[in-house]
Amino acid sequence: MFPLTLDIYFEIGAFIISLLCFRSLRDKPLKWFIPFLFFIIVVELTGRHIRKDLHLPNSWLYNISIPLEYCFYTFLFYKSYTNRLFRQTAVSLLILFPAFCIVNILFLQGFYSFNTNILLVGNCITIILCCQFFVDLFQREVEINLLVEPMFWISTGLLFFNIGELSYSMFYQYLLQHRQDATGKLFILIHKNLIYFLYSFISIGILCTRIRYRKT
Amino acid sequence: MHKDSLPEDIKNLILALAVIFICLGVFIILFVILFNKRKNRMLREKQEIQSRFQQELLQTQIEIQEQTLKTISQEIHDNVGQILSLAKLNLNTFPFTNDEQQTKINDTKQLVSKAIIDLRNLSRSMYGDQLNELGLNDAIANELSIIRNTGQFETQLNIEGEKFKLSLQHELVIFRMLQEALNNIIKHAKAKNIYVTLQYNNPAFAISVTDDGKGFDPDSINNSKNGMGLKSMKNRAALISGNFEIDSNNGKGSTLSLNIPDAKTKTL
Numbered sequence: 001m002f003p004l005t006l007d008i009y010f011e012i013g014a015f016i017i018s019l020l021c022f023r024s025l026r027d028k029p030l031k032w033f034i035p036f037l038f039f040i041i042v043v044e045l046t047g048r049h050i051r052k053d054l055h056l057p058n059s060w061l062y063n064i065s066i067p068l069e070y071c072f073y074t075f076l077f078y079k080s081y082t083n084r085l086f087r088q089t090a091v092s093l094l095i096l097f098p099a100f101c102i103v104n105i106l107f108l109q110g111f112y113s114f115n116t117n118i119l120l121v122g123n124c125i126t127i128i129l130c131c132q133f134f135v136d137l138f139q140r141e142v143e144i145n146l147l148v149e150p151m152f153w154i155s156t157g158l159l160f161f162n163i164g165e166l167s168y169s170m171f172y173q174y175l176l177q178h179r180q181d182a183t184g185k186l187f188i189l190i191h192k193n194l195i196y197f198l199y200s201f202i203s204i205g206i207l208c209t210r211i212r213y214r215k216t
Numbered sequence: 217m218h219k220d221s222l223p224e225d226i227k228n229l230i231l232a233l234a235v236i237f238i239c240l241g242v243f244i245i246l247f248v249i250l251f252n253k254r255k256n257r258m259l260r261e262k263q264e265i266q267s268r269f270q271q272e273l274l275q276t277q278i279e280i281q282e283q284t285l286k287t288i289s290q291e292i293h294d295n296v297g298q299i300l301s302l303a304k305l306n307l308n309t310f311p312f313t314n315d316e317q318q319t320k321i322n323d324t325k326q327l328v329s330k331a332i333i334d335l336r337n338l339s340r341s342m343y344g345d346q347l348n349e350l351g352l353n354d355a356i357a358n359e360l361s362i363i364r365n366t367g368q369f370e371t372q373l374n375i376e377g378e379k380f381k382l383s384l385q386h387e388l389v390i391f392r393m394l395q396e397a398l399n400n401i402i403k404h405a406k407a408k409n410i411y412v413t414l415q416y417n418n419p420a421f422a423i424s425v426t427d428d429g430k431g432f433d434p435d436s437i438n439n440s441k442n443g444m445g446l447k448s449m450k451n452r453a454a455l456i457s458g459n460f461e462i463d464s465n466n467g468k469g470s471t472l473s474l475n476i477p478d479a480k481t482k483t484l
Contacts, residue, residue, distance in 0.1 A: 167233035
């Protein structure tokens with residue numbers, strides 16, 4: 001399992017930052033980042049252990065964790081929106097997306113093979129939620145300093161991550177079917193680079209809550 | 217080529233798409249930043265316009281109120297005052313035949329005289345020009361002496377710091393706020409002592425009115441439909457860029473204070 005790859009260190013870094021910012025996070029929905037990031041690290045380490053040490057497929061693990069990740073982000077957006085319509089959209093997605101994941105696992109792609117459909121739909125949903133958040137920001141009748149707005153940084157990270165990953169997940173099913181990139185080198189290349197972006201932006205967002213907490 | 221490896225053209229296509237998508241993301245973020253900057257600027261402008269409009273509205277309200285008070289004051293002085301003076305004159309020339317009548321006439325003359333004095337005081341108090349004649353400190357002292365003369369209240373005026381001249385508009389607003397505060401104390405507070413403190417701390421000026429009455433809960437007043445006087449005081453304070461504060465608790469008296477950070481230079 002060791003040495004760990006750089007992307008896991010980025011995730012651990014974000015988790016440590018969230019722990020250090022606990023006081024500023026505790027009254028906000030962002031406090032859920034602490035258990036969430038812990039969960040991500042556990043999943044990554046477990047996935048790595050299964051694949052590297054036990055030499056077993058670990059797709060089933062990601063079939064569980066990826067839907068949970070997207071549900072978490074959807075919940076976070078739901079909490080951040082001020083627009084009623086956007087909140088309703090987020091609630092609908094919180095119901096529809098898990099339902100789709102269950103249907104996909106049970107009837108379409110199975111539990112033990114990697115669920116590319118879930119990844120693709122999750123990417124699209126998160127991109128839409130990010131764009132909705134930006135529109136929601138525009139609609140607020142208050143001055144907003146984006147540099148200290150935690151959700152702006154988190155949304156930016158999520159947008160880059162999902163928009164970048166979408167370029168691959170669009171072809172994922174095709175590539176799997178034709179046994180191309182079976183080792184997943186390109187996917188890992190894109191995914192890992194995007195993870196640096198995502199967790200850096202999440203860390204900045206969490207740190208922003210500390211700046212705002214100190215100001216108040 | 218290895219069967220499991222990715223053909224170069226597909227790899228390039230995916231990478232190109234990734235770059236294009238990320239560029240699109242960058243474009244979206246840049247757009248968000250620029251739009252937000254513009255929105256912030258527009259919001260600031262809107263707030264400035266609203267604030268200016270609010271100031272003008274308040275100023276107009278106060279001008280109308282002052283004009284109304286002046287008209288009533290002149291009516292009291294010129295009309296009711298004159299009638300009472302005539303009545304007193306008639307009483308002086310009233311032919312009486314016995315001591316009982318004389319006593320009654322004298323009592324009536326005293327009552328009319330008191331009514332004339334009270335009306336004159338009321339007229340002077342309503343008419344803002346006494347500020348011009350007396351200045352703020354003496355006008356306030358005069359108000360307090362009128363209250364003290366009723367025999368129901370003890371009043372005390374403290375003046376701290378070196379006095380400097382405030383603009384007439386400032387003085388008028390301060391004086392009207394003080395009158396409103398005193399009026400509230402007389403009507404609702406059931407107080408015995410009233411303390412007024414003026415603090416000249418160039419260029420800042422502060423005034424506080426304290427009573428030892430039954431006090432009130434400021435929040436309940438703010439949330440109720442009553443308390444027009446306090447709301448009006450807040451509006452007046454905003455008009456002269458002053459900070460108006462209420463410190464009161466049920467059963468513990470109350471203190472109303474107005475603090476104007478830059479009283480010397482600000483004009484309406």
